[in-house]
Amino acid sequence: MKHTISVLVENKPGVLARIATLFAARGYNIDSLAVGETDDPTTSRMTIVVRGDEKILEQVEKQLNKLVDVIKLNDFMNVDHIERDLVLIKVKADKNTRNEILQIVDIFRAKIIDVSANAVIVEMTGDEDKIQALVNMLKPFGVKEMARTGIIAMARGG
Amino acid sequence: MLKTGSEIFVECLLKENVKILFGIPGGAVLPIFDKIYEAREKIRFVLTRHEQGAGHMADGYARSTGDVGVCIATSGPGATNLTTALATAYMDSIPVVAFTGQVATHLIGNDAFQEADTTGITRPVTKHNFLVKDVKELARTIREAFYIAKTGRPGPVLVDIPVDVQRAICEFSYPEEIEIRSYKPVYTGHIGQIKKAAELINSSKQPLLYVGGGIISSNASPELLKLAEKIHTPVTTTLLAIGSFPPEHPLNLSMPGMHGNYAANLAFQNCDLIIAIGARFDDRVTGKLSAFAPKAKGGIIHIDIDPTSISKNVSVDIPAVGDAKNVIIELLKHLKKKNNKEWLKKIADWQKTNPFSYKKDNKLRPQYVIDKISEITKGEAIVVTEVGQNQMWAAQFYKAKYPRHFLSSGGLGTMGYGFPAAIGAKIANPQKTVIDIAGDGSIQMNIQELATAVLNNVNVKIVILNNAHLGMVRQWQELFYKRRYSAVCLTKPNGCLPEDASAKRPALMVPDFVKLAESYGAVGLRITKKEEVENTLVKALKIDKVVMMDFIVEEEENVLPMVPAGKALDEIITSLA
Numbered sequence: 001m002k003h004t005i006s007v008l009v010e011n012k013p014g015v016l017a018r019i020a021t022l023f024a025a026r027g028y029n030i031d032s033l034a035v036g037e038t039d040d041p042t043t044s045r046m047t048i049v050v051r052g053d054e055k056i057l058e059q060v061e062k063q064l065n066k067l068v069d070v071i072k073l074n075d076f077m078n079v080d081h082i083e084r085d086l087v088l089i090k091v092k093a094d095k096n097t098r099n100e101i102l103q104i105v106d107i108f109r110a111k112i113i114d115v116s117a118n119a120v121i122v123e124m125t126g127d128e129d130k131i132q133a134l135v136n137m138l139k140p141f142g143v144k145e146m147a148r149t150g151i152i153a154m155a156r157g158g
Numbered sequence: 159m160l161k162t163g164s165e166i167f168v169e170c171l172l173k174e175n176v177k178i179l180f181g182i183p184g185g186a187v188l189p190i191f192d193k194i195y196e197a198r199e200k201i202r203f204v205l206t207r208h209e210q211g212a213g214h215m216a217d218g219y220a221r222s223t224g225d226v227g228v229c230i231a232t233s234g235p236g237a238t239n240l241t242t243a244l245a246t247a248y249m250d251s252i253p254v255v256a257f258t259g260q261v262a263t264h265l266i267g268n269d270a271f272q273e274a275d276t277t278g279i280t281r282p283v284t285k286h287n288f289l290v291k292d293v294k295e296l297a298r299t300i301r302e303a304f305y306i307a308k309t310g311r312p313g314p315v316l317v318d319i320p321v322d323v324q325r326a327i328c329e330f331s332y333p334e335e336i337e338i339r340s341y342k343p344v345y346t347g348h349i350g351q352i353k354k355a356a357e358l359i360n361s362s363k364q365p366l367l368y369v370g371g372g373i374i375s376s377n378a379s380p381e382l383l384k385l386a387e388k389i390h391t392p393v394t395t396t397l398l399a400i401g402s403f404p405p406e407h408p409l410n411l412s413m414p415g416m417h418g419n420y421a422a423n424l425a426f427q428n429c430d431l432i433i434a435i436g437a438r439f440d441d442r443v444t445g446k447l448s449a450f451a452p453k454a455k456g457g458i459i460h461i462d463i464d465p466t467s468i469s470k471n472v473s474v475d476i477p478a479v480g481d482a483k484n485v486i487i488e489l490l491k492h493l494k495k496k497n498n499k500e501w502l503k504k505i506a507d508w509q510k511t512n513p514f515s516y517k518k519d520n521k522l523r524p525q526y527v528i529d530k531i532s533e534i535t536k537g538e539a540i541v542v543t544e545v546g547q548n549q550m551w552a553a554q555f556y557k558a559k560y561p562r563h564f565l566s567s568g569g570l571g572t573m574g575y576g577f578p579a580a581i582g583a584k585i586a587n588p589q590k591t592v593i594d595i596a597g598d599g600s601i602q603m604n605i606q607e608l609a610t611a612v613l614n615n616v617n618v619k620i621v622i623l624n625n626a627h628l629g630m631v632r633q634w635q636e637l638f639y640k641r642r643y644s645a646v647c648l649t650k651p652n653g654c655l656p657e658d659a660s661a662k663r664p665a666l667m668v669p670d671f672v673k674l675a676e677s678y679g680a681v682g683l684r685i686t687k688k689e690e691v692e693n694t695l696v697k698a699l700k701i702d703k704v705v706m707m708d709f710i711v712e713e714e715e716n717v718l719p720m721v722p723a724g725k726a727l728d729e730i731i732t733s734l735a
């Protein structure tokens with residue numbers, strides 16, 4: 001099962017390593033991990049997406065909660081929440097294909113943020129499915145490079 | 159008042175009431191050692207011969223007193239040498255604070271001389287660790303380190319201090335109150351859970367108390383005794399809980415598991431309720447998990463201060479997170495007095511059929527030596543063990559009367575632990591007899607600490623059960639690898655040949671432990687006959703010096719009973735006839 005785990009941690013050196021170590025020590029691959037400061041500069045929020053055995057994940061979450069640097073942990077598994085991922089895609093584009101690409105970008109409400117003679121860079125924010133759909137549409141033109149931030153998530157409501 | 163980092167270090171240790179510090183100096187901790195020299199009237203510094211020794215001494219000090227043990231090493235190799243001791247303390251939840259020097263902050267990450275990523279290396283083997291990059295953070299960090307080490311589930315904490323931070327100057331103030339927003343150990347159990355547990359206990363027919371090191375760290379022995387007697391329930395104590403329940407008490411089922419008591423293992427397999435307290439269902443205790451405690455379905459209560467211990471190995475029906483002592487006190491209020499006469503009768507029968515035993519012939523058997531130690535000291539000595547056969551025989555035959563009187567590396571199983579830990583325990587308890595029970599393999603892993611013991615007049619007694627082998631591995635090779643003794647003979651490079659079994663070993667032995675002890679200024683004694691055991695022990699205990707006793711015991715003696723790895727607890731081998 002896919003879990004999106006949001007971890008509020010102390011904003012200190014070594015904290016990321018401590019958290020990553022807990023997954024690595026159990027042979028777990030992290031699908032994505034996004035970290036950034038929160039409104040309080042002494043804390044950071046990490047959003048970790050991980051797949052795996054429920055029993056082991058439960059243990060990892062308990063272990064994470066036990067870490068001295070972890071302030072709060074939420075697993076969004078059964079929580080109504082919003083997920084967002086930012087992607088930059090560099091696509092081959094010349095004067096013959098540029099228009100078609102622009103149309104696709106428009107439909108997805110994405111943005112062209114750089115244009116050159118033979119490529120454009122597309123920026124889009126969305127959940128995983130939307131990003132995958134855009135990538136699928138752009139692939140035939142030739143994707144030269146792609147970078148993603150990894151998912152960040154937040155529960156809906158107050 | 160303005161102070162240097164090193165002065166702050168010493169002030170903090172004094173505030174934390176640290177009286178003993180174990181360690182070795184080096185380039186990156188020189189400023190601190192200069193201040194240790196100044197404070198020598200207030201803090202005793204014990205110079206060890208290896209940082210691992212220093213770490214285990216701090217551990218032995220902590221286990222035998224309940225206070226935090228403290229050690230210090232320099233950067234790089236000093237710090238890496240500490241890691242085994244930290245891992246040992248971590249696995250057994252022992253409060254230790256370790257300090258390491260680090261290269262100057264501007265050199266960190268540059269592969270400087272004697273640099274190692276100490277916080278990185280020790281991260282998986284400490285409860286928490288810190289790198290102090292600003293002298294203004296030092297006092298608070300040391301305060302937090304001690305607080306984290308001794309609260310909640312105790313454990314080792316490391317503080318890495320760069321050499322320039324040791325020299326830097328700032329205003330010193332020691333935070334009296336400590337508040338870590340992300341660290342809030344829970345001490346009282348949930349009352350609803352405790353009541354549910356009480357109901358289950360009240361209605362059980364064949365309950366079993368299974369207690370671990372948590373009973374010792376929360377000083378809950380008196381409460382455990384009350385609980386066991388009130389609900390008339392047998393108590394099985396893990397390796398780390400030996401001494402937490404009176405050894406001669408009729409409800410004492412001694413140690414369970416791989417080399418545990420036959421009756422204790424059968425009790426697990428037949429009980430309808432397990433009341434686990436401060437024990438973590440280690441694989442050496444449970445045997446094959448899927449076959450563990452088949453009749454206790456719906457009947458597992460687990461009391462532990464660490465929520466991660468609950469349902470980790472065995473799925474638990476009623477968890478109660480809290481300090482063992484507090485939870486037992488609360489639990490007692492809701493329990494009815496019980497009588498489990500029939501259940502205890504069954505257990506008594508198992509006890510009678512297969513008690514811990516060995517052949518009572520004229521040969522010098524290791525178990526006999528432990529039996530005699532137990533008898534002569536009346537179980538009142540602090541016994542520290544190494545790891546292997548010696549450890550299991552000590553656990554089976556030494557009847558420790560009090561908590562904190564049987565110290566052993568359980569979780570990590572660290573060979574070389576016993577002797578330095580014994581030194582730490584003796585320094586903490588100078589009036590008590592402290593005995594290290596060792597094998598000829600284990601003792602050689604930290605034998606250099608003889609110098610530390612002798613020069614500091616730390617009068618510990620070392621009992622070497624010398625069987626010329628890495629005995630436990632030899633036993634496994636005998637039982638599961640057709641006696642193909644691969645790399646277990648300690649007297650010859652190509653193994654001890656079968657025809658050598660009867661050879662006169664002392665001539666072949668390396669080292670000659672008697673001469674070795676003498677070369678360090680200790681007393682060395684060799685015992686080759688059963689009838690010499692008692693007199694030698696009595697004599698050795700009276701000598702006011704370090705005494706190393708080399709008992710030449712039967713080479714192929716095995717630790718029994720034994721549950722082979724991967725087997726269920728009732729597939730226990732009680733004899734090899």
